[in-house]
Amino acid sequence: MTQRIRDLLDEAVSGIEPGTRDPVGAVVRRGRSRRRRTVLAGALAVLAVLGGGGLAARQLRPDPPPRLADTERALPRPHVVDGVVVVGALRLPVPAGWRAEAARPGKPCRDPATTILFVRADGKGCTTAAILIAVGPDRDFPPAYGVAFEQSDGGQMLLSAPIAFTLPGGEPAWLSERLDSDMMAPGRPEGYDYAEHVVLPWSLVAVTLKMDGPAAGRIISTMRSEPVEGGRLALPSNVTTAELTAPDTAGQISRERHGEITDRKKVAEIVRLLGRQKTVADTQACARPDQDALRVELRPPARVVELPAKGPLPRATSGITVVISLGDSCQEAVSSAGGRVRFDGDAVAELEKLFGIDG
Amino acid sequence: MSGDATPAGFAEFVTARYPALVRYGTLLTGDRGHGEDLTQDALVKTYRGWRRLRFSDDGDPEAYTRQVMARAAWRASRRLWHREIPAAAPPDRAAAGDPYESRDTAEVVLAALRELPAGQRVVLVLRFWAGLTEQEIATQLGCSAGTVKSRASRAIGTLRRTAGLTDAFTLSETG
Numbered sequence: 001m002t003q004r005i006r007d008l009l010d011e012a013v014s015g016i017e018p019g020t021r022d023p024v025g026a027v028v029r030r031g032r033s034r035r036r037r038t039v040l041a042g043a044l045a046v047l048a049v050l051g052g053g054g055l056a057a058r059q060l061r062p063d064p065p066p067r068l069a070d071t072e073r074a075l076p077r078p079h080v081v082d083g084v085v086v087v088g089a090l091r092l093p094v095p096a097g098w099r100a101e102a103a104r105p106g107k108p109c110r111d112p113a114t115t116i117l118f119v120r121a122d123g124k125g126c127t128t129a130a131i132l133i134a135v136g137p138d139r140d141f142p143p144a145y146g147v148a149f150e151q152s153d154g155g156q157m158l159l160s161a162p163i164a165f166t167l168p169g170g171e172p173a174w175l176s177e178r179l180d181s182d183m184m185a186p187g188r189p190e191g192y193d194y195a196e197h198v199v200l201p202w203s204l205v206a207v208t209l210k211m212d213g214p215a216a217g218r219i220i221s222t223m224r225s226e227p228v229e230g231g232r233l234a235l236p237s238n239v240t241t242a243e244l245t246a247p248d249t250a251g252q253i254s255r256e257r258h259g260e261i262t263d264r265k266k267v268a269e270i271v272r273l274l275g276r277q278k279t280v281a282d283t284q285a286c287a288r289p290d291q292d293a294l295r296v297e298l299r300p301p302a303r304v305v306e307l308p309a310k311g312p313l314p315r316a317t318s319g320i321t322v323v324i325s326l327g328d329s330c331q332e333a334v335s336s337a338g339g340r341v342r343f344d345g346d347a348v349a350e351l352e353k354l355f356g357i358d359g
Numbered sequence: 360m361s362g363d364a365t366p367a368g369f370a371e372f373v374t375a376r377y378p379a380l381v382r383y384g385t386l387l388t389g390d391r392g393h394g395e396d397l398t399q400d401a402l403v404k405t406y407r408g409w410r411r412l413r414f415s416d417d418g419d420p421e422a423y424t425r426q427v428m429a430r431a432a433w434r435a436s437r438r439l440w441h442r443e444i445p446a447a448a449p450p451d452r453a454a455a456g457d458p459y460e461s462r463d464t465a466e467v468v469l470a471a472l473r474e475l476p477a478g479q480r481v482v483l484v485l486r487f488w489a490g491l492t493e494q495e496i497a498t499q500l501g502c503s504a505g506t507v508k509s510r511a512s513r514a515i516g517t518l519r520r521t522a523g524l525t526d527a528f529t530l531s532e533t534g
Contacts, residue, residue: 005487005515012468013382016391020399023377024370031403106466123391145370157406183374193378 015109017127021134021197021208022143022176028157075135075204078102078118085116087133088203089171091224092116103127131219132208143176143197144295147253158245158253161293162199164323164334170282171225172334174199174323175289177213179220184213196220201321201336202229227282229338233274236298236320236337242270243297244355247326251292259355270354271298274322277333277341285340286330294324294348324348366409372420373402383425386484387432389473401427425489426499432481433500471521479514486511 020026076088080100085092094100100116103125109115110126117129121136144159162174176197177184184196196209196216209216246257261267274296299319324333324343333343352358377398384394384401405414405424414420472480485496486507493511497504 002487002490005483005518006490008464008468009386009484009488012465012472013385015465016378016382016385016394018378018381018395018398019392020377020395023399023402024373027373027399027402027406030399031406183371192375195374 015126015128017132019123021195021199021206025144025159025176028144028147028159031157078133078135085133087118087135088200088205089169089225089227089229090167090200090203090205090207091169091226092131092133092207092219093222095219095222130210132210134206134208135204143174143199145176158255158258159295160245160253161247161295161323163289164287164291164293164325165289166285166287167200167223167225169225169227170230170285171200171202171227172285172287172323172340173223173225174201178289179213179217181213184216186212186214188212198223200225201334202227202338230282231279231339233277233322233333233335233339233341234320234337235271235275235322235335236300238300239267239271239298239319240264240301241297241299241319242267242355243299244351244357245295246352246357247292247294257357259352259357261355266354270296270351273347273350273354274333274335274341277343277347280332280340280342282340285332287325287332287334288327288330291325291327291330293326294351296322296324296351298322324351366406366414368414369406369409369420372414376421376424377402380421380424380428383484384428384432385469386472386488387428387481388477389469389475389480397428397431398424400431401425429481429485429499430501432477433502435477467521471518474521475514475517479510479517482507482510483514483518 078085078087078100080086080094083094085094085100094116095114098114098116099111100118101110102118103120105120105124107125109117109128112126112129115129116131116133117126119125119127119132119134121134143162147158147160162176163178164172164174167173176195176199179196184194188194194210194212194216196211196213198207198209198220199205200207209219211219241260241262243260244258245253248254248257261270297319298321321336322333323336325331326348331343331345331348332340334340380398380402381391381395384397385391386394388394388397401424404427405420408414408423409420412418412420412423414423472483475483481500482496485491485499486493491499493504493507496507500507
């Protein structure tokens with residue numbers, strides 16, 4: 001009987017795939033959020049005393065006003081047109097001999113090695129395929145790797161900037177992993193789970209490629225885009241915390257090149273700096289994956305959310321990420337909520353100065 | 360993705376074993392979403408203890424992570440999860456005329472797991488899926504062997520009475 005029960009349990013989870021597309025980053029973020037819990041609780045109390053978040057909003061209002069991020073952007077619906085997957089701005093041709101289909105409750109997986117699967121937000125139905133397409137912001141957005149520091153050194157965990165690049169057509173995209181990294185190298189032993197996550201922040205689309213680096217590169221090279229969210233950087237209306245993670249001269253994350261600001265005046269200056277930069281046209285976008293990048297997090301005040309007893313969970317309102325690609329030939333910033341601007345060396349220096357980072 | 364300052368081997372461990380750990384978490388909680396939460400919580404502890412426990416040398420991070428997960432699921436059985444899980448994932452009990460009658464064995468088993476009290480579910484998974492002895496489970500969970508024995512027995516009894524699962528037993532015997 002023992003073996004029979006074990007077989008049943010094995011079968012019950014054999015088709016389960018994680019909803020998280022970037023587990024390492026997700027673990028780091030989770031660790032950090034615990035550390036912040038008490039800090040956020042204190043911030044909430046202060047805001048309550050001051051009469052709510054409205055005061056913070058008034059203090060942050062820049063001149064001219066920034067383009068405000070739309071926190072209720074409609075989610076795109078993946079579909080196929082003439083053999084091409086269309087979802088948000090992404091256009092992904094279905095490879096010859098493959099199929100693209102939507103997961104449905106009760107419907108088993110078919111030919112996962114040659115399927116592009118539109119996964120459901122509730123995780124029902126098939127979740128296994130060589131290419132998974134999901135829509136909607138979640139806690140893994142954007143992808144990143146985490147760097148931990150010893151408890152004796154503050155026990156801090158920092159997140160890197162994602163690997164930013166530009167899809168043909170102009171839509172910005174973020175990668176979780178360099179295609180030529182050891183982790184994506186072909187020939188890993190059986191049971192190894194390859195996963196390259198390609199996130200299109202403006203479209204709220206995440207594509208997971210369950211294959212090695214060269215194979216993922218071939219799929220990515222067929223992707224095209226029709227962006228619609230360019231323009232000035234879309235920024236949150238109410239920011240209480242700004243965080244900057246910058247690479248050092250070797251391109252690595254370090255505590256010395258990290259800053260977190262809660263001072264309202266400084267936060268307002270940071271938002272103003274980001275909001276006044278010149279727009280980059282989609283045709284002029286140039287971010288490449290070989291560039292180092294800065295990561296700026298702009299977070300609203302924490303709030304207590306009543307989770308529903310049934311039905312879908314409320315959309316996350318966890319703030320906005322701005323990724324600034326560095327390099328003499330192409331230095332530009334992209335907001336996860338929309339917008340792309342030139343961000344030159346002077347602007348980078350000013351930003352780092354506001355965060356108290358020298359050089 | 361691995362940064363050079365990340366503890367050696369941690370990113371590789373998570374990348375390679377995360378799906379398997381999520382499946383284990385799904386069994387322990389009866390729900391994929393809660394299972395993934397449980398996995399990430401445990402991996403935070405593994406991450407923090409990575410250097411101290413010398414996982415990159417000769418330690419066994421997966422065994423440690425699984426133990427953390429089992430203990431957390433067991434502790435949660437005395438708190439909120441036994442109420443939260445059914446709310447997050449409404450029971451899919453098979454019934455006459457059920458439009459999802461053709462769903463596969465996996466869904467039936469997961470639905471049955473969700474119906475079990477959390478403590479019984481954890482013991483069932485450790486005993487019959489992980490293959491631990493009653494004494495090993497008692498040591499891991501910090502309870503008596505008698506508690507393990509009684510909860511395992513009740514879990515099996517409940518599963519046997521689950522109509523959908525009776526079919527599944529038959530399927531697994533013939534398939």
